Each structure stands twice: as C-alpha cells, then as structure tokens.
Amino acid sequence: MSEKLFVKGNEAVAMAAIEAGCRYYFGYPITPQSDIPEYLSRELPPLGGEFIQAESEIGAINMLLGASATGVRAMTSSSGPGISLKQEGISYMAGSELPGVIVDIMRAGPGLGGIDASQADYFQATRGGGHGGYRIIVLAPASVQEMYDLTMRAFDLSDIYRIPAMVLADSVIGQMKESLTAHPRPKATLPAKEWAVRGRESGEPQNIVKSLYLGDGEMEAFHWKMHARYQELAEKECRWEEIETTDAALVVTAFGSTARIARTAVAMAREAGMKVGLLRPITLFPFPRQAYETISGYCKRFLTIELSTGQMVEDVRLSVARDAEVAFYGRPPGAGSLPTPEELFEQIKKQY
Amino acid sequence: MKQVFTRPESLKDVQTHFCPGCHHGSVHRLVAEAMDEFGIRDKTIGVASVGCSVFLYGYFDIDVIEAPHGRAPAVATGAKRARNDRIVFTYQGDGDLAAIGTSEIIHAANRGEDITVIFVNNTTYGMTGGQMAPTTMVGQKTSTSPYGRNQAKDGYPIRMAELLAQLEGVAFSARVAVNSPRNVMQAKKMIKTAFRYQVEGRGFSFIEALAACPTNWGMNPLAANERVGSEMIPYFPLGVYRNTANL
Numbered sequence: 270m271s272e273k274l275f276v277k278g279n280e281a282v283a284m285a286a287i288e289a290g291c292r293y294y295f296g297y298p299i300t301p302q303s304d305i306p307e308y309l310s311r312e313l314p315p316l317g318g319e320f321i322q323a324e325s326e327i328g329a330i331n332m333l334l335g336a337s338a339t340g341v342r343a344m345t346s347s348s349g350p351g352i353s354l355k356q357e358g359i360s361y362m363a364g365s366e367l368p369g370v371i372v373d374i375m376r377a378g379p380g381l382g383g384i385d386a387s388q389a390d391y392f393q394a395t396r397g398g399g400h401g402g403y404r405i406i407v408l409a410p411a412s413v414q415e416m417y418d419l420t421m422r423a424f425d426l427s428d429i430y431r432i433p434a435m436v437l438a439d440s441v442i443g444q445m446k447e448s449l450t451a452h453p454r455p456k457a458t459l460p461a462k463e464w465a466v467r468g469r470e471s472g473e474p475q476n477i478v479k480s481l482y483l484g485d486g487e488m489e490a491f492h493w494k495m496h497a498r499y500q501e502l503a504e505k506e507c508r509w510e511e512i513e514t515t516d517a518a519l520v521v522t523a524f525g526s527t528a529r530i531a532r533t534a535v536a537m538a539r540e541a542g543m544k545v546g547l548l549r550p551i552t553l554f555p556f557p558r559q560a561y562e563t564i565s566g567y568c569k570r571f572l573t574i575e576l577s578t579g580q581m582v583e584d585v586r587l588s589v590a591r592d593a594e595v596a597f598y599g600r601p602p603g604a605g606s607l608p609t610p611e612e613l614f615e616q617i618k619k620q621y
Numbered sequence: 622m623k624q625v626f627t628r629p630e631s632l633k634d635v636q637t638h639f640c641p642g643c644h645h646g647s648v649h650r651l652v653a654e655a656m657d658e659f660g661i662r663d664k665t666i667g668v669a670s671v672g673c674s675v676f677l678y679g680y681f682d683i684d685v686i687e688a689p690h691g692r693a694p695a696v697a698t699g700a701k702r703a704r705n706d707r708i709v710f711t712y713q714g715d716g717d718l719a720a721i722g723t724s725e726i727i728h729a730a731n732r733g734e735d736i737t738v739i740f741v742n743n744t745t746y747g748m749t750g751g752q753m754a755p756t757t758m759v760g761q762k763t764s765t766s767p768y769g770r771n772q773a774k775d776g777y778p779i780r781m782a783e784l785l786a787q788l789e790g791v792a793f794s795a796r797v798a799v800n801s802p803r804n805v806m807q808a809k810k811m812i813k814t815a816f817r818y819q820v821e822g823r824g825f826s827f828i829e830a831l832a833a834c835p836t837n838w839g840m841n842p843l844a845a846n847e848r849v850g851s852e853m854i855p856y857f858p859l860g861v862y863r864n865t866a867n868l
Contacts (some may be wrong), residue, residue, distance in 0.1 A: 293703050296756035319702040323695070331692040331725070335668070335699025338686045343703065361689045398737075466684040466700070468664040477678040481688035524733050 271550065274449045278416040278442045279304035281449050282372055283312070283422035286344050288454050291370070292318030292530050293343035295332035297325060297351060300384045301440035302374035305346045322380070326351040330358030330371075335362035337362070337369040338478040340465030342424055346372035348440075349390055352380060352398070359433055360399030363495075364480025366464070368427035370420065371405075372436045374443035377602035385602035386526055387441040391580035395554045402492065404499050405432035406506075407553040409524040416428035425457045426506060430498055431464075437553060437575065441526035510549040513539060514564055517546030519621050522561075522585055523574040524550050526607070531574050535615035543621055553581070561588035571595045572620045574613060575600060596620045629653035631662045633682050642842025644832035644849075645673060647799040648741055649680055651726035651809050652712070655816040661708045668697045670722075672748040674741065674816055677712055691722025694729035697736045710737040716746040719755040719779050721733030726785070732823040737815045740781060740827065743784040743834040744853065751837030754837070756781045758852060763837070778856060782829040786862035794863040798831040800849040805861070811861070812863055823865060 276284070283305050286294070294313060296306040310320040323329035329345045336343040347355060352373045362369055375390045375590050377383035394407045408419040420436050427434035466476045482488040510528075512535065514520055519538075523531040528549040538545035548564060550557050565571070571589060573582040573596070582597045589595060598616045600608045628634060631653035639645045656662045662683055671676035671690035678685035688696040693711035701709040718726050718740050726738065745763055746752040753766040756778045760769040770778075782796040794816055797808035808830060815826035831853045835845035 293699070295699060321698065321702065324724055327692065328725055328728060329697075331689060331695035332699035332702070333690070334692075335686060335696035335701075336703040337699070338696070339666070339700050339703045339707075341703045343699070357689055358692070365687070381720045423847075457707060466666050466686050468666055468684055469682075470663045472663075475682060476684045477687070478685070479678070481675060481687060597718065 272451055273347070275446055276303055276360045276413060276449050277444060277446050278413045278438060279374065279444065280308055280437060281413045282346070282420045283308035283415040284451060285417040286370070287312060287316065287453070289421045289424040290343040290454070291424065292316060292339055293336045295321045295323050295329040295336070295343070295345050297323050297329050297347065299348045299351045301376055301443050302346050302348050302372065303457065304443070305372060312388055317616040323535050325448070326354035326475070327357060331353040333369050334358055334362050334365070334367060337367045338466045340462040340467060344372070346374065348374050348376045349378040352390065352393065356399035359405065359479055360401050360403065362433045362579040363403035363405060364401060365478050366431040367433065367478065368431055369433045370423045370427060370436065371433060372420070373438070375439040384440060386441040386576055386607065388439060388525060388527060388575050389577040389578065389580065389601065390437065391553065391575070394435055395556070398611060403495065404432070404554050406430065406432055406502065408434065409437050409551060409553050410442060411525050411528050411549065412442070413445065413449050416442060417449055417451065421454050426458065428459050430502060432498065437525070439526050449459060456460070498513050499555070506552060507555050507557040507559065508551040509557040509560045510551060511560065512544035512547040514548060514568070516544050517568045519570045519572060519617065520546045520564055520568050521572045521574060522548045522550050524553060524581060527574050527576055530608055530610055531533060531613055533610035534617055537610060538617050539612045545621065547618055556584045556588065558588040561585060562590065565589035565593040569593045570620060572598060572616060574598050574616070576600055629657045629755060631656040631682055633680055635679065637680060638676060639673065640836040642833055642845050644743070644799050644830070645741060647805065648739065648830045648832065649811045651799070651805070652739055653681065654809060655813045657817055658813060659820050661816070661820065664706070665708040665710070666700050666704070668693045668700065668709065668711040670711065670717040672714040672717055672746070672789070674712050674714055691717050691720070692725050693717070694722065694725040694734070694736070694738065698729050698734050701734060701736050703768070705735070707836045708816070710739060711771035713741070714747065715740070715744065715754045715756040719781055726832045727788070730785045730825050730827065731788045731790045733792070735819055735822055735824055737819045737826045738828070739812070740829045741832045742829055742857065743832040744778070745834050745837045747834050747837055751834070758856060761774070780857060781796070782827065782862050785827050790825055791863050792818050792865045793826040795827070795861040796829040796831065796857060796859050798849055798854060798859055800831070800833065800846050807859070
C-alpha cells in the first residue's frame with residue numbers, strides 16, 4: 270500500500286488510525302472535525318471494530334478510557350468546546366497512565382466561538398488542560414500527509430510512554446484536501462501491555478487501572494515518576510523542521526497551518542535577498558527547546574506567528590538564549606481571513 | 622463436619638473499610654457469590670466508581686478499572702466493546718449514578734450495553750460526609766439539607782429502577798434490599814439474574830440495592846437497618862421493573 274490519494278486532512282487522520290491498528294473510536298459531532306467520526310462509522314464495523322457515537326464528549330472520553338484500559342488501541346476526536354469537556358477524562362487517563370489518541374481540530378473560542386481556524390487551544394493542549402499537573406504528548410501536523418504520519422506516530426508514542434497523545438491541528442488542515450501517500454505503519458518496538466485489565470484468565474495477577482493514591486508518599490512518587498517520563502520524552506522525542514536557518518539573521522517560527530503560510534513568506538524574503546529562516550515545531554509537548562537554543566546561539570532575532578494573541582510565543586521566549594529578541598505577530602480568528610504571505614512578509618521586513 | 626458456609630472465591634480475605642452497619646459488605650458478597658456461581662471471576666472486569674465503593678479492587682479478586690465520578694457506565698461501555706467476551710459490571714453509589722452520572726447511565730442503558738450495573742442507594746453521599754443526594758428522602762436532614770430535603774426547592778427522590786425500566790435497551794431492572802434475611806435471599810436471586818443475563822448476552826441489567834449508611838444518617842446500625850424497611854422501601858418499592866424474559 271503506497272498509493273497516492275487526494276483526501277481531506279480529517280480523512281487522513283481516520284485512515285492513519287485504522288492503519289495504526291485502532292479499531293475502537295468513540296466520538297461526538299462538532300465542526301470542523303465531524304469527517305473523522307463519519308469516516309470511522311463507515312470503515313470500522315467491516316473491520317470488526319466498534320464506532321460509538323457517544324451521548325456527549327464526556328461519555329466519549331470515558332469510553333476511550335475504558336477501552337484503552339483493556340489494552341486495545343482506541344481514539345476520540347473533537348474541537349475546542351468538546352475538548353474542554355473531555356479534559357476531565359484526559360486528566361483521569363493521565364493519572365491512570367493510559368495511552369489513547371485524542372484529536373483536536375481547533376476552532377475559534379473561547380466558549381462557542383466560531384468555526385474559523387484558530388491556534389488558541391495551545392495552552393490547553395500543552396499545559397495539561399485538566400486538573401492535577403500532568404502533560405500529554407502533543408503533535409502538530411502542517412499538511413494532510415503529516416495528519417496521516419503523525420496520527421500513526423501518536424499511537425506509538427502513547428503506547429511507549431503510557432501518556433495520552435493529542436494530534437493538534439485546526440480547521441484549515443482538517444478541512445483541506447491535498448495529496449497523500451498512504452503507507453503501511455512504520456515498524457516500532459512497543460512494550461507489552463502487561464498492565465491491561467482483561468480478566469484474570471490463565472492465573473494472571475490482579476490488574477488495577479486507577480488514579481487514586483492515598484498511601485503515604487504514593488502521590489508524590491507518582492508525580493516524580495511522570496516528571497522523569499516527561500523529561501525522557503523531551504530528550505528522545507522532540508521533532509521540528511528547519512528551513513534555511515543556518516545563515517539566518519531572522520528566524521520565523523510557527524506551527525501547523527500558520528507555518529505553511531510563513532514558509533511562503535520566508536521564501537519571498539529570501540528572494541528579496543534577506544537572510545530569513547523558518548523553524549517549525551512538530552512536537553509541541555515536548556517542545557523542541559534545543560532547536561531554539563542552538564539557533565539563538567548565532568541568530569538573535571525571532572518572529573513568532575500564531576492564530577492567537579500569543580501562546581506558543583511563551584515557550585519560544587523560554588527556549589531562546591537570553592540575548593535573543595522574540596517578536597510576535599498574532600492573528601486571532603474573526604478577522605475574516607487567514608494572514609496572507611504578503612502580510613507576513615511585511616512583518617518580516619519590520620523585524621529584519 | 623460438612624462445611625456449609627465459606628467466603629466466596631471472588632472476595633479477598635481482608636477487612637473492609639466500610640463503617641459498622643453499612644450494607645456495602647453484604648452487596649459485595651452477593652455480587653461475589655454470583656461471580657462464583659457462574660465461574661466468571663477470571664473473565665470479569667469490574668468498574669469502580671468514586672465514593673465509598675472506589676476500593677472495589679481491594680475486596681474483589683478481579684481486574685478493576687477505576688472510573689471518574691459518574692462515568693462508570695461509559696468506561697464499562699468502552700471496556701465491553703473492546704473485550705466483548707468479558708463480563709463487565711459497574712458498582713456505583715447514588716451520588717455517582719443518579720446525579721453526576723445520569724447522562725452516562727441513561728445512555729448506556731438505552732444502547733442496551735451488555736453490562737451489569739450494581740447501584741447502591743443509601744440516600745446520601747457517604748464518602749464526602751453525608752450530603753444531600755438525588756435519592757435523599759423528603760424531609761431527610763443531611764449536611765447540605767440541614768432543614769430537611771424540601772421537595773419545593775430540591776425536588777423529589779429519584780427512582781432509578783423504575784426510570785431505567787422505561788428504556789427499550791434494558792433487559793432487566795430490579796430493586797432489592799439487604800435489610801432482612803428474606804430480602805438478602807431475594808437480592809441474591811436478583812443479582813444472579815442480572816449477571817446471568819449478561820452471561821447469556823441479553824443486554825443491559827440493572828440492580829438497585831437499598832442500603833443503610835449508619836454513620837451519615839447519625840444512627841446506630843440496628844436503627845439504620847430498620848430505617849431501610851420503614852422509610853426507604855415504602856418510597857422505593859422492591860421488585861422487578863423490567864424483565865425482557867417476560868415480554
């Protein structure tokens with residue numbers, strides 16, 4: 270299977286989930302992600318899988334929790350208002366060290382907001398979102414191909430680290446059609462799920478999936494254990510893309526859909542003879558601090574661009590060298606359109 | 622000498638944390654006996670809820686998932702759909718099932734999920750210290766209804782066994798109590814029926830067990846036991862409210 274297809278980003282997520290061996294999906298409709306449950310409601314039953322349209326996002330995330338606890342690969346998806354409802358279950362999954370993939374196709378918020386593309390769920394995704402001081406793995410695709418590749422990767426990372434993984438995209442990436450080379454799931458070494466709750470047949474010891482820690486020091490030990498796991502993630506799993514950064518005097522940085530527009534603006538700047546590069550984080554948690562640290566050793570000017578009033582920019586400022594300057598250009602939803610390459614080129618000229 | 626009474630294999634030999642006179646222990650035992658009877662201990666997944674029953678895994682010698690408050694029916698749905706050759710049951714209190722978890726229980730029941738739900742109704746939030754529950758009796762004083770539950774302001778105690786019996790997806794719905802030997806025997810029969818329905822793949826089965834909470838009711842165990850019969854059963858009548866075998 271290596272055929273070239275022309276599909277929507279949302280469909281690529283659903284196709285990747287199936288290729289990754291996910292046979293259980295629990296969801297609830299919300300624009301702009303409904304293609305995912307629609308696709309899986311059609312494709313999972315013939316494969317022997319299960320699609321459930323839950324009574325609510327809360328129902329869906331808890332079905333994911335229950336299925337994942339039995340050791341199978343399972344997924345849910347939503348957009349901002351629904352992801353907010355899912356936070357309760359995400360916190361419990363994090364507390365229970367359960368894997369599981371959650372897709373957030375971001376729309377405008379807060380509240381009901383609107384259905385325009387937005388990147389304003391960055392804090393919610395990367396800071397834990399729910400209660401209790403946990404983190405989840407967050408991957409930010411910028412193309413339909415990456416929707417496919419990173420969804421598959423999300424399943425593997427989630428299983429390896431026993432941390433829920435989120436694919437964080439927005440309505441631009443979710444709704445647009447592009448060419449996709451569908452390929453078999455890359456081989457990965459995955460740990461056996463000895464912790465899974467499957468019943469005690471064959472005299473196995475009792476397995477318990479829980480997040481309640483009342484014993485002396487138990488909760489503290491749990492937090493330090495997870496902290497170490499987050500550090501291991503940061504050491505091993507950071508991913509990012511660099512374009513023409515080696516000689517750059519200004520590095521533009523953006524993720525997801527915004528990075529695509531920024532890439533064109535950077536090309537315009539290069540054509541105009543300006544030494545401008547692009548740094549695109551692919552993992553948002555763990556955040557690729559090392560890349561910023563290295564580049565800011567020789568390039569002292571950064572321009573962060575987001576579809577919000579500024580969220581990732583905080584991570585950028587924490588990651589660059591002290592003497593580097595970080596400018597910000599934000600376009601929260603509601604302006605009626607996305608920023609154009611020309612608009613971003615103007616910002617580049619201002620900061621250059 | 623012939624041994625006529627033993628601990629069920631599905632129960633661990635441990636002391637419980639439940640208060641003296643609490644009925645959770647009796648209900649635990651009946652559930653364990655049902656598991657033993659069908660020989661399903663090693664293929665059963667329990668779903669614990671939040672509250673006094675959260676320590677299910679400490680007493681039952683089975684695999685257990687701990688669910689968020691009220692969400693046990695959704696967690697059980699995910700587990701059963703993923704492992705449909707397993708027996709999955711939830712064990713929930715009234716605050717869990719009849720307040721925060723009403724959406725999850727109604728929709729799991731309506732989908733006809735092939736799970737068993739054990740619902741222990743003691744008319745109060747036990748673990749958090751005896752606050753008013755959706756099943757608190759009219760006039761009952763609790764830590765958040767110090768003047769007594771007022772139906773004009775707080776509504777009426779909700780009858781879950783009857784409510785769920787209205788749903789087409791439900792195969793079996795019954796209310797039992799464990800306040801007398803006779804009622805214990807009847808409860809045992811009903812709990813066994815509920816598990817048998819799942820073993821036979823007949824769909825959603827529901828048992829509401831009326832229970833005493835002496836500590837939070839401010840009563841001694843005997844008085845609390847008596848209250849189940851004198852106050853609760855008249856409002857929450859025992860019996861079978863839906864049985865698809867009779868349809």
